[in-house]
Amino acid sequence: MKVLFVTSEHPENQxxxxxxxxxxxxxxxxxxxxxxxxxxxxxxxxxxxxGGAIDYVLVPEKKFPSVSIEGNILETAASF
Structure with missing residues (x-):
């Protein structure tokens, strides 16, 4: 089995x-x-x-201004 675990909070910064x-x-x-x-x-x-529990660190780029949760999700997707 393979698992992809995605998080927005780094284990070192709780x-x-x-x-x-x-x-x-x-x-x-x-x-x-x-x-x-x-x-x-x-x-x-x-x-x-x-390092540690985290294998990759991704930094989304701001592509357009967003003011809602849905907008933030779309903005993040657009940056990859």
């Missing part, structure tokens, strides 16, 4: 628990299945390097 969940869950999954973990970096800070 805000609401998603980062620690990502770190622990991916670590356990990797014991039994092939896992690729992708972190979507939305912050204006310098993105972290891949």
């Amino acid at each position: 805000f609401g628990g998603l980062g620690s969940f990502t770190r622990d869950y991916v670590k356990e999954l990797k014991k039994t299945v092939e896992v690729v973990a992708v972190y979507l970096h939305y912050s204006s800070e310098i993105p972290p390097e891949p």
Whole structure:
């Protein structure tokens, strides 16, 4: 089995628990299945390097202004 795990909170920068969940869950999954973990970096800070639980760091580029959740999703998709 192959698993693609995508998160918007890096395990090293914990805000609401998603980062620690990502770190622990991916670590356990990797014991039994092939896992690729992708972190979507939305912050204006310098993105972290891949490592630990995260295999890839993707930084979406702003293509157009958005003011809604749906707009943010479309903007992110347009940047790849």
